[in-house]
Amino acid sequence: MTRSVGIIVVLLAVASIYEAVALFHPISESHRSAALELFSAVDGSFSSLEEAYEALRTFEVLGIEQKPDIKDHTCNSVVDTLSSKSSNSRDLYHALRVNGLLKCKTSKEALTGITSRLKDAVKAATSLLDYYHSIGGLLLIKDQSSEVDVLLENADGILRSIKALGQSDGRWRYSSNNPESSTYAAGLAFETISGVISLAASAIDENLIGTLKKDIAKLFDSIEKYDDGSYYFDDKHIDASGHQGLLSATAAVVRGLTTFASTTDGLNIPEDKILGVARFFLGIGVPGNSKDLYYQIDSLSHLENNRVSVPLILSLPATVLSLTSKDVLKVKVNTVLGSVAPPLSVKLMQVFSSGSKDASVLKQELHFDPKEAIHTLNDLPEGVDIGEYVFAFEIVLSDPEHKRKFATGGRIKVPVHVTGVVKVDDAKVAVLEGDIVESEKKLDLPRKTDLALSANHLQKLHLSFLLTTPFGKPFKPHQVFHQLLDCLDFISLYVCLTYLSSVYLQALLKLRHESGVEHIFVVENSGRHFEITLDFLGLVEKFYYLSGQYDIELTVGDAVMENSFLQPLGSIDLDLPKAPEKTAQPPPQAVNPYLRYGPKAEIAHIFRVPEKRPPQEVSFAFLGLVLVPFLAFLVGLLRLGVNFKNFPTSAIPATFAILFHGGIAAVLVLYALFWLKLDLFTTLKSLGIIGIFLMFVGHRTLSHLASTSAKLKSA
Amino acid sequence: MAKSTKDDAQALFHSLRSSYSATPTNLKIIDLYVLFALSTALIQVGYMAIVGSFPFNSFLSGVLSCVGTAVLAICLRIQVNKENKEFKDLPPERAFADFILSNLVLHLVIMNFLG
Numbered sequence: 001m002t003r004s005v006g007i008i009v010v011l012l013a014v015a016s017i018y019e020a021v022a023l024f025h026p027i028s029e030s031h032r033s034a035a036l037e038l039f040s041a042v043d044g045s046f047s048s049l050e051e052a053y054e055a056l057r058t059f060e061v062l063g064i065e066q067k068p069d070i071k072d073h074t075c076n077s078v079v080d081t082l083s084s085k086s087s088n089s090r091d092l093y094h095a096l097r098v099n100g101l102l103k104c105k106t107s108k109e110a111l112t113g114i115t116s117r118l119k120d121a122v123k124a125a126t127s128l129l130d131y132y133h134s135i136g137g138l139l140l141i142k143d144q145s146s147e148v149d150v151l152l153e154n155a156d157g158i159l160r161s162i163k164a165l166g167q168s169d170g171r172w173r174y175s176s177n178n179p180e181s182s183t184y185a186a187g188l189a190f191e192t193i194s195g196v197i198s199l200a201a202s203a204i205d206e207n208l209i210g211t212l213k214k215d216i217a218k219l220f221d222s223i224e225k226y227d228d229g230s231y232y233f234d235d236k237h238i239d240a241s242g243h244q245g246l247l248s249a250t251a252a253v254v255r256g257l258t259t260f261a262s263t264t265d266g267l268n269i270p271e272d273k274i275l276g277v278a279r280f281f282l283g284i285g286v287p288g289n290s291k292d293l294y295y296q297i298d299s300l301s302h303l304e305n306n307r308v309s310v311p312l313i314l315s316l317p318a319t320v321l322s323l324t325s326k327d328v329l330k331v332k333v334n335t336v337l338g339s340v341a342p343p344l345s346v347k348l349m350q351v352f353s354s355g356s357k358d359a360s361v362l363k364q365e366l367h368f369d370p371k372e373a374i375h376t377l378n379d380l381p382e383g384v385d386i387g388e389y390v391f392a393f394e395i396v397l398s399d400p401e402h403k404r405k406f407a408t409g410g411r412i413k414v415p416v417h418v419t420g421v422v423k424v425d426d427a428k429v430a431v432l433e434g435d436i437v438e439s440e441k442k443l444d445l446p447r448k449t450d451l452a453l454s455a456n457h458l459q460k461l462h463l464s465f466l467l468t469t470p471f472g473k474p475f476k477p478h479q480v481f482h483q484l485l486d487c488l489d490f491i492s493l494y495v496c497l498t499y500l501s502s503v504y505l506q507a508l509l510k511l512r513h514e515s516g517v518e519h520i521f522v523v524e525n526s527g528r529h530f531e532i533t534l535d536f537l538g539l540v541e542k543f544y545y546l547s548g549q550y551d552i553e554l555t556v557g558d559a560v561m562e563n564s565f566l567q568p569l570g571s572i573d574l575d576l577p578k579a580p581e582k583t584a585q586p587p588p589q590a591v592n593p594y595l596r597y598g599p600k601a602e603i604a605h606i607f608r609v610p611e612k613r614p615p616q617e618v619s620f621a622f623l624g625l626v627l628v629p630f631l632a633f634l635v636g637l638l639r640l641g642v643n644f645k646n647f648p649t650s651a652i653p654a655t656f657a658i659l660f661h662g663g664i665a666a667v668l669v670l671y672a673l674f675w676l677k678l679d680l681f682t683t684l685k686s687l688g689i690i691g692i693f694l695m696f697v698g699h700r701t702l703s704h705l706a707s708t709s710a711k712l713k714s715a
Numbered sequence: 716m717a718k719s720t721k722d723d724a725q726a727l728f729h730s731l732r733s734s735y736s737a738t739p740t741n742l743k744i745i746d747l748y749v750l751f752a753l754s755t756a757l758i759q760v761g762y763m764a765i766v767g768s769f770p771f772n773s774f775l776s777g778v779l780s781c782v783g784t785a786v787l788a789i790c791l792r793i794q795v796n797k798e799n800k801e802f803k804d805l806p807p808e809r810a811f812a813d814f815i816l817s818n819l820v821l822h823l824v825i826m827n828f829l830g
Contacts, residue, residue: 614766
């Protein structure tokens with residue numbers, strides 16, 4: 001715990017020293033595939049025209065072709081909105097935006113009608129969004145049709161009413177009743193202002209434009225900055241559409257600035273802020289949702305060819321150079337969308353090795369390959385051995401006129417890792433008695449070795465070796481500070497520490513007992529000489545007094561070492577004294593997960609021994625025997641002189657009698673079926689039916705019999 | 716003395732025989748039926764004694780059906796017997812209907828328990 005706290009403290013301290021070391025990449029294929037994935041139209045159409053515009057604009061900037069059936073669907077929606085009488089200026093604005101991209105077939109009459117409605121909306125506008133939508137709509141109509149008259153008469157007045165909503169700190173309010181202001185609104189305001197300027201029928205007051213330029217400069221004073229050199233605008237309030245503050249606010253300001261710059265000259269915004277905003281958008285990487293992607297791509301396309309200054313991005317396709325494979329350093333300079341930059345040259349100014357803040361100035365120019373558009377540095381500067389470095393570049397534009405147009409960013413610092421093969425020399429293992437060497441063996445690391453040593457608790461184990469870099473210099477121990485810098489990119493400190501523990505600390509000696517208990521020791525180093533002495537007398541308690549065979553493993557590794565190895569060295573037979581009472585028990589070993597989830601021992605179930613059944617012959621014999629009394633009964637009945645004299649002779653009673661006997665037989669058959677296959681409920685149901693029948697029939701029969709016997713008695 | 720007991724037993728037996736022959740035929744039929752039911756029950760018990768009582772429910776079911784029907788027949792005999800003053804007003808057909816009904820219910824329960 002204290003170690004992680006300490007690391008956090010160091011991290012914060014170092015973060016302040018190492019500023020603006022980061023790598024940005026221009027827009028790439030991954031953005032295109034993300035766009036296709038995020039902007040998927042449901043059922044061939046988008047849920048709203050606003051979304052449709054975002055998707056289509058992103059596809060247009062990235063150069064992706066849109067499917068024709070989506071175009072048709074969206075065009076239908078556009079034409080419907082444009083011809084509908086109930087659309088307000090917001091709907092018209094979005095429909096016209098989509099129309100500008102898709103170029104749907106619209107009639108001149110429809111556009112003229114819309115123009116007059118929008119002009120009325122401008123006159124009646126009170127809030128910023130009213131102005132934004134109506135002016136924006138008129139500007140779009142101007143681009144889409146040259147025949148319609150869209151010019152505004154009272155441009156000065158409109159500008160003044162928009163400016164009235166602005167605040168002194170550069171932000172804008174949405175309306176005069178609502179005191180809340182936001183940077184997003186400021187972006188919208190400047191976009192509207194530039195629209196008014198392009199639609200003005202007559203020239204606009206120069207002083208007004210001058211104050212507006214001052215306003216935008218003041219807005220840029222409130223810009224905020226990250227440590228890696230990106231600049232952004234933050235909106236403490238959620239904007240009108242409820243979206244996340246940073247991205248939407250910065251995107252709105254970029255749109256406002258670039259459209260304003262396209263209509264007026266002489267905007268004075270520092271170029272490092274423009275470059276910073278470009279870095280902010282590129283630093284997002286590939287966003288996860290469609291709205292963020294749209295903001296990113298739209299803003300970058302505005303920055304690509306704006307009239308203030310066009311940012312140029314310096315990127316390295318590979319930041320890890322291997323000395324073994326003689327990698328050359330490659331540098332690319334592009335615009336934010338990945339297009340070709342103007343003629344320029346890249347100079348490597350300084351190389352900082354990890355931990356140092358000073359370095360000699362080199363001014364080495366990189367060689368430019370026009371076919372691949374890559375600048376290469378064929379030979380690494382003197383003294384660049386394996387390790388982490390920060391390379392500082394400068395972009396020099398060939399045409400001095402371009403200096404005003406493009407933002408190059410001054411000194412650009414990029415982290416570079418140089419890896420190579422580390423040689424392990426002069427490795428030897430010895431068992432010492434006091435100071436006298438008992439047995440010594442030379443090792444050939446990192447090749448396989450199989451030692452078989454033995455020692456008792458009075459002796460010591462000594463291991464030493466030398467590590468040398470490819471240039472023959474001692475391999476300095478890994479600098480903790482520089483590695484911590486990478487933690488800034490990680491999401492959580494836990495991940496960071498896990499990463500650290502896997503690349504930090506390069507030499508570990510592990511002893512594993514046959515029971516599984518492990519002990520790890522750090523091999524100390526001084527310069528290039530690594531050695532460790534294990535004094536078993538002091539370690540007896542740490543080893544839990546366990547004697548026996550210990551497997552020895554040596555791990556040497558580092559982020560920049562290409563041949564890191566984990567080598568089992570063999571085994572050592574340790575003879576430790578017996579454990580006294582009350583010593584700590586070795587910790588229980590972790591269960592092998594394969595054992596826990598693997599197949600278990602087979603269980604032999606004990607089944608109930610089935611009951612002894614009699615042999616079939618005995619059972620059949622008794623079946624016969626049981627039927628004997630029945631036969632005896634029948635014989636007896638005959639002997640008694642049973643007769644059917646009382647059976648009714650006349651038709652109806654006879655029928656009933658027969659039915660009565662039949663009914664009883666049916667019930668008995670039902671019982672037999674019940675025993676064989678039926679269940680109780682069906683049986684009861686049938687029994688109920690037969691029973692009712694039987695009752696009725698039986699009653700008739702028996703009452704008939706009773707009446708006949710009564711007649712006989714009375715007679 | 717032995718001879719006199721033997722004579723007495725014989726005389727008793729003869730008198731029983733003669734008085735039994737005086738009973739009406741329908742009562743004799745019922746007696747025969749009871750004998751049949753009880754002998755079946757005895758045979759079942761003997762079978763169980765030999766082979767063991769494994770499906771005990773079947774054994775009980777079988778024995779109790781025999782015993783139950785015998786009991787019902789005895790009830791019928793009591794009710795039908797003309798010399799029995801207690802049941803003078805009960806028509807024998809009614810008793811017979813009760814006998815049939817109770818037998819049917821008994822046999823339903825027996826069949827359920829037979830398994």
